[in-house]
Every structure is written in structure tokens, then in C-alpha cells.
Amino acid sequence: MNFRKIQWIFVIAFIFLDLFLLTTYLRQSDAITLMTDKSDANTTTAILRNIKSDRIQYGHVSDEHSKGYYVSAPVDNSLRHETDKLHNQTTSFEDNILQATFTTPIKVGQTQQAARKKLASLLADSSMILHGDKYAYNAHLSSKDVMVYTQKFYDRPVLFKGGQIRFNIHDGYVDSYSQGYIAKYNTLREEQVTLSQERALIWLYQYKKITSDSTVLWSQLGYSRLLKANGNRIYIPTWTFAVKNNVSGVVQYRRVNAFTGAIFNGDDNNITK
Incomplete structure (x- = not known):
């Protein structure tokens, strides 16, 4: 050879x-990947079982991931220069939020359906509401006394009063409203993957932000204010959970950074109050 x-x-x-x-x-x-995935699934199942054993009701939660951005928006005071267009109302400002009271309250009806129909026509009238076409009804944030309309970033609601209109309703009449307006915004980074609804719920539970004998009334992925810097507000995707204590009846709003899983401390009054 x-x-x-x-x-x-x-x-x-x-x-x-x-x-x-x-x-x-x-x-x-x-x-190894299969074993890791199976281990993660087992861990998630065990935690969800613990949540239920603590008498925490939450309904269906999705394990699907979404995507979002870091968003920058300059602090906007353009509404201050447009209030002369408004009729039948007196106006003032508090932290760039327009506070308006109708001279003659507007009848909207006793049902949510009737109120939404009337408010839709009100939002379409630029002599009554400025930039009303930029807002969409948000059922989660609304109640029989306050109906909330939010602006959106990339099809996600702005869960901060700086991008919302809140109509105050009493006995079938809207007598006042507050309005925050974001005229311009842009992304700071490329699109990123967000936490799933299921994972956000687990983070809240593990950080003891949901107590036993509670009910998750609703949860929503939207944009919340992270910080204010150099005349701009920075917004990030946030999972917001409305949690009711079944003993006291108190409802608290818990927020999770949908990028990092970090918990926002405190009950954020900027969401619905």
C-alpha cells in the first residue's frame, strides 16, 4: 500500500x-435544552400552583412574548397655546395637564354605551376637545364615574396621565375633564422582546407585591413613564396589574418593567387617579 x-x-x-x-x-x-425547558416549565407550574394555594385569583395569563421600545417624548405644553379654541369651558393647568370644567354640563346618559357614544362625538369636535382623534377608549382604566381615553405608542396605551383624557361623570352628565397630550415621540433603541403576562405575574408574586386572598382584576401591557431627563420623559413597556384585596376591598395597581422584570415601588396614582 x-x-x-x-x-x-x-x-x-x-x-x-x-x-x-x-x-x-x-x-x-x-x-440539555429539552431538560432546561422542562425544568423551567416545571418551575413555572409549581409557582402558579403556589399562587393559587395562597388564594390569589388571576384567571388566564398568557406565556406569549411581545415587543416594545424605549420611547422618548419631550415635555409638551402645546395645549396651553390652544385653549382659546375651546368653547363652553373654563381651563387651568397643573403640571402641564389641562384641567377643564364645562360651563354647562353635557348629558351623556346613564349607561356606559350611551356615554361612549356621546363622548365619541365630543372627542371629534375640536372646539370641545383638543386633538381628540389621538385618543382611544380604555375599558380597564374606566369606571362609571370616570371614563378614560389614552394615547398610544405603537398600538400600546399610555398608562400615564400625561397621555390621557379623563372625563368625570356624575348622574349622567360629564361636568369636567383632565387632559395630558404627547405631541411628539421617538424610539431610543431597537425593538426588544418583553416579558410575558405570566412571567410578570410570577415576578409580582415572588417579590410579595400580591398578597394572599387577592384577585387580579385585570392586567395590561402599555407604556409608563420611567424617568424625566433633559426636558424629555422616557417611557417603557410596562405590565400593569389591578389587584383587589378580597378582605379590605382595596384595589392597588402594581407595575412590572416589561424589559427587565423590575418592580415599580408604590401604588402609582398616575395610572387612574
Whole structure:
């Protein structure tokens, strides 16, 4: 047997050896990934079981992930220069939030359906509401006494009073409202993946932000204010949970940074109050 034939035999042998080792590695890697995924699933199932055993009711929660942005918006005071367009109301400002009281209260009816229909026509009238077409009704934030309309960033509601209109309703009449307006905004970074609703609930539970004997009334992924810097407000995707204590009846609003899982401390009055 000559040297060249021996060379080829070794080359072919090394190729088969490499293929064997590669196949073995890939199988082990797939097995490790499967075990990790199974372990994570088991851990999630165990935590959800603990939540239920603590008499915390939450309904269905999704394990699907969404995407979002860091958003920057300059502090806007353009409404101050447009109030002369408004009729049948007196206005003032508090922290760039327009506070308006109707000279003659407007009848909207006793039902939410009737009120929404009337408010839709009100929002379409620029002599009554400024930039009303920029807001959409938010059922989660609304009640029989306050109906809330929010602006949106990339199809997600702004869960901060700086991007909301809140109509105050008494006995079938809207007598006043507050309005925050974000005229311009832009993204600071590329789109990023957000936590799932399920994972956000688990974070709240593990950080003891949901107590036993509670009910999660609703949860929503939207944009909340993170900080204010250099004349701009920075907003991030946030999971907001409305949690009712079944003993006291008190409802608190818990927020989770949908990028990092960090918990916002305190009960944020900027959400609905």
C-alpha cells in the first residue's frame, strides 16, 4: 500500500470521526435544552400552583412574548397655546395637564354605551376637545364615574396621565375633564422582546407585591413613564396589574418593567387617579 492511499484512509477516518463527534454533541445539546425547558416549565407550574394555594385569583395569563421600545417624548405644553379654541369651558393647568370644567354640563346618559357614544362625538369636535382623534377608549382604566381615553405608542396605551383624557361623570352628565397630550415621540433603541403576562405575574408574586386572598382584576401591557431627563420623559413597556384585596376591598395597581422584570415601588396614582 503506497503512502497516498494511507493518507486518504486517514482523511476519510478523521471525517467520519468528526461527524460522529458533531452528531453526539448536537444530541447532548438538544437533550440539555429539552431538560432546561422542562425544568423551567416545571418551575413555572409549581409557582402558579403556589399562587393559587395562597388564594390569589388571576384567571388566564398568557406565556406569549411581545415587543416594545424605549420611547422618548419631550415635555409638551402645546395645549396651553390652544385653549382659546375651546368653547363652553373654563381651563387651568397643573403640571402641564389641562384641567377643564364645562360651563354647562353635557348629558351623556346613564349607561356606559350611551356615554361612549356621546363622548365619541365630543372627542371629534375640536372646539370641545383638543386633538381628540389621538385618543382611544380604555375599558380597564374606566369606571362609571370616570371614563378614560389614552394615547398610544405603537398600538400600546399610555398608562400615564400625561397621555390621557379623563372625563368625570356624575348622574349622567360629564361636568369636567383632565387632559395630558404627547405631541411628539421617538424610539431610543431597537425593538426588544418583553416579558410575558405570566412571567410578570410570577415576578409580582415572588417579590410579595400580591398578597394572599387577592384577585387580579385585570392586567395590561402599555407604556409608563420611567424617568424625566433633559426636558424629555422616557417611557417603557410596562405590565400593569389591578389587584383587589378580597378582605379590605382595596384595589392597588402594581407595575412590572416589561424589559427587565423590575418592580415599580408604590401604588402609582398616575395610572387612574
